[in-house]
Amino acid sequence: MADKCCGSEKKELITIENEKGCCSSQAEKVDSTNAIETDSCCSTARKEMKGLESCCSSKDAEKSSSCSGEIEESPINNITPVEGEKVEYRIHGMDCPSYALTIEKGLSRLDNIQEAKVNYNTAKLQVVGNNALSLDSVENEVQKLGFKTEPLKQNKNMRIYNVEGMDCGSCAKSIENHLNTIPTVTNVSVNFSTGKMKVEHENSVDEIVSEVSKIGFKASEREKGSKPTETAKGKEGYGLITLTGILIVLGFIGSYNGVSPIMTTILYAVAIVISGFKPVRSAYYAIKSRSLDMNVLMSAAAIGAALIGEWFEGATVVWLFALGNALQNRSIEQTRKSIRNLMDLAPSEAWIKVGSELVKKQVEEVSVGQIVVIKPGDRIPLDGEVIQGETSVNQAPITGESIPVDKLIGDSVYAGTINESGSIEIKVTKLVEDTTIAKIIHLVEEAQEQKAPTQAFIDKFASIYTPIVFVLALVVIVLPPLFGFGTWGEWVYKGLALLVVACPCALVISTPVAIVSAIGNAAKNGVLIKGGTFLERAGAINAIAFDKTGTLTEGKPKVSEIEALTTSEDELVSLAFTLEDYSTHPIAKTIVEYAKDKGVRSKNGELFKSIVGKGVQATIDNEVHYAGNLKLFDEMNISMDDVKSRVDEIQSQGKTVVIVGTQQEIMGIISVSDTIRTTTVEALNGLKQVGVNQLVMLTGDNEGTAKMISNETNVNRYFAELLPEDKVDVIKQLQSEGHKVAMVGDGINDAPALATSDLGIAMGGAGTDTAMETADIVLMADNLEKLPHTVKLSRKALAIIKQNIWFSLIVTFIALILIFPGWLTLWMAVLSDTGAAIIVILNALRLLKVKG
Known part of the structure; x- marks a missing residue:
């Protein structure tokens, strides 16, 4: 894989006539062992080289929806540059240096453009135009050439917030809907799984925080490069829950001991006000923003119960709802810790060598080229190169490898890893925001925010299901008593119980928590899974093709x-x-x-x-x-x-x-x-144990070499003397046999085969930016040791997601059935909903404990 592909899967398949030669000239460097050299213009794993006829073609549509470089529609397309004003874009999908010239030529044909410059290395486009130029025309022209643009100016007002108190996916939707009603807010995206909110707004941060608090949640701005703050334990909230519980118990005991009904009603009413204030306030703003979340349904149930004289039921509903929310928050927080634990790996301070003295500085203040001294036992604060001393470094936080790696002068070291023995001096090579661990954190966060196909389907199902059941509840309340079937009180009560069951909280929460847990576990073990889509796809893989050189073998002949x-x-x-x-x-x-x-x-x-x-x-x-x-x-x-x-x-x-x-x-x-890697045989045996029944070796080497290596590694099949296009044919052959095929390469070679496979896996991602940014899954260590764990974890995640979905549906179905005979009380309905959600979360949390 070559320079950053980011959004290249999203690119429409094109053939640029005047660039036809770009691949053929580079392809001269292709030989029988390595598919494509690093400097090849088509060396990204997101492009399929069709012979030497076209420069690059797009990744199949199946992968496009989950590309890590997916770009949202720009909210500033209507901006018009004034005379001589410079507007910058990020170009996604530019994997051939000659494309830069193609884009420049294409834009130069537009009227009112004074200058267009494209930098291939930084993937940036600078446009200088006069006041008659619309950015729409720039973006449309670039899109015609097969690329995606992202106006960098749109990030000017984009801020990231941590949100506390969300216990269900509908809460995130309510926040989005509410903030979208504010004129000064251009764009908002809330992710329930990670507790992160991105808002593009022109008003102050305090106003955004205030608006979020109105609907019952707490928001705080996250500064660039800062760590997510740990959610407060909410002692005050537990205190109110305890007080409400005591009031309900006193009222319940009093009702059987001759206490005045007015007094017990007052106790229940106070309990409803204390525990119900927050959900009622949130419900008000949710309705205002046209959302039907759990707050609306619970508030309606509690108020309705009070109106028909069921004060005990109303008080119990809000109390169980508050208790359930608190327990869900506490449980879901464990999944969000997976990110914080990664961030805590890198120290916040570093000892900088200034002349003959050592000065302690915040890592944010350290610049590239400065000398950092690291003592034995200390964590390395920044990425760098050893310039003095020798040591062993525990790289487990990055690569998942348990055995320390010897580091000599000239070797690279990574932030967050542990200096085991000798004192060393390193020259800083990357700023704190560009370190390998920072990129891992960013990629993991982005991966956790992406919806897997299952999650997207369930969200869509819930968005249809909830309004239907809400309308059904109103019908149950009105029609039967209207036609003389029972009393109003009886049917209002059943309708309220139906309202409580109407929000499929456990169902909605079933998938994202499992995905966040699995991706967090994988990252901790040195494996980057780039999103729920690829997690699900990895769980379905039953055949894996390996490039021989540098993957099964050392690659150092x-x-x-x-x-x-x-x-x-x-x-x-x-x-x-x-x-x-x-x-x-x-x-x-x-x-x-x-x-x-x-x-x-x-x-x-x-x-x-x-x-x-x-x-x-x-x-x-x-x-x-x-x-x-x-x-x-x-x-x-x-x-x-x-x-x-x-x-x-x-x-x-x-x-x-x-x-x-x-x-x-x-x-x-x-x-x-060449020699076989020491971990290869064990890794391949591990893959067979987790159910991958087809292990295939692809090589450009001769038949004799291929046969010997295949015998030593125990692969099922091998294909020898392959050219790059032949490897693509083998992948297609495996797919035609009914296999879901993953292709494993070293992150640089075998681009066509990686692009054709159902899942592209790169190894040796530590220190290799291109592999980290272009592969579907990245093994940070330069061996296959973690591949069996990745497959096992993915399959476990799929199994847990299915368990959660079925459990949620069954509980909801049983609750619906029990409503009409009158067997399901309001408090039982609440208990079934919040209880199911808690069980689903706890089941998903098991993924954090899966051993690598």
Whole structure:
């Protein structure tokens, strides 16, 4: 995967005629082992390369809805720049450097644009226009070219708040609806699962906080880079609940001990006022904003009970509702802690070396390039590079690996990891908001806010179900007594009970809590799942395809044997060095490093060319020389009888052969071998144990190497001698066999196959921004150790979501049935609703405890 794709899945499939050559020129660097080199213009895992005909094509529509770069409609499209004013956009989906020029040319054709500049590295577009230019025309033009734009100016008034007190998804909707009625609020988004609210507004923060408090919740602004504040334990709320409970008990006892009915009614009335004040106030604003949340339904039930003389029932309803809310808040807070626990990993202060002195600074004040001193046992405050000292670092908070990693001068270290032994000095390479742990936190938060397909369906179902039952309750209250079937009091009571059951709180809460818990657990274990969609998809995977080099194997091959045939060994290595020095393929790098270690110098070469899937060529000493596989030299019709048998013998040992020669002769053979990762066999066995029955290896290597590696790793099938487009065909073949296929790569190579698969999994995400931002799931460690846990966790999450949904539906169905015979009292209805919600939350919390 290459530079940031972000929203590239959202891009319409296009072929840009004047850019057709961009992939073909880069594709020369593709060979039989690695799908696509890092610098390839199509190296994002969100694009599928169709041969060499089109530059990049979009990810299939199925993944588009859950792309991490999904962009909301801009609320400022009507802004018009004045003469010479500069407006900035973020461009999503630009994975080819030449696209920058394409966009600039496209915009330059528009009237009233003075200047358009696109920076590929930062994915930013700057437009300078006069007062006749509408931003609509800019965005439309960019969209025609197949990209998405996000006006950066829209963030000017965007603020993030923490919201306390939400115990149901309908609460979030009520807040959104209420704030949307305020003229100064442009856009609002409230996420119940994370307790976070994003509001774009022109009025003050205090006014927003005040408006949220009106509907019964507490909001506080979260400063950029700050940690979410822990929700207060609400001792005052529990005190009021206790007082209300005592009043109800006194009234109940008094009614059986000759106490005046007026006195017991007063006790119940006081209890209703104390516990019912907050939900009634929230209900008022919910109705005002046209929402039917639980506050409305409970308030109606309590007030209705009081009006028909059922004071005890009314008091019990509000008391159980308040108690249920408090317990739900306490339970749901445990899931939200998964984010705070991640944030607490990185220390807030750092010791900065200034001359010969150490100065303690807040991490927000530390700039790139400053020297930080970290003592043994301390957590590393910022990402950096070791410049002094040696140590072992526990990287479990980032990668989930339990074994400390040795760090020497020049190695990278990450904020939040623990310095186990020696004292070290690091040079800061990233600001606090750009550290790996900060990006993990951001991605996890974004993932937890995205709705999974199941959740989206249930939310839609609830939005239809609640109004229908509300209307049904009114019908039950009015029609039967109107036609003489029973008394008004009897049917009003049944209608009120139906109102309480009308809000499917447990059903709505069943999915998001499970998703938040699972994603939080995964992040703690060094796995980034980019949203509920991918969590659900991972749970359904039954086949996984692995790239061999760098995934199943170390990806660090070594030269094992050199056979010079018509020249000296040093001359052969020198020629190979010269030929391979311009390639970024792992085997080429291995030969170059070997030559350097041996002190061999390269020759003067020119006219270098990569031959796709076969090797490389260059002109050395006025003669064209080649380095590549057997297929390359077969096509040159050179006599290779002796060489072929030797090559077959070497390949049968699982080694890769690089042949060096000219069009006239074979000059020598260099054997290169790779080693299987120590964690590979255990990880693959773990996958079989959790029910993944098809493990497939894809490689560009020869049949002998592929067979040997497959035997050692226990994969079910292997496909050898594959070109990039061949790997795509294998993925499609597996899908046609009925498998849900995940593709595992190292985050850089195998873009087409990753794009075609149902789920793209990148490994080695720590320190690799592109992998973190483009893959569906990222294994932060550079091994497969956590993959079985990811699949197990996803399947457990799916199972719990199904359990929660069925439990919620059954409880609601039973409650509805019991209403009409008169067996379901109001307080039982409340207990069934809040009790079911609490049970659903506690069931989902089990996902936090699933061991990695």
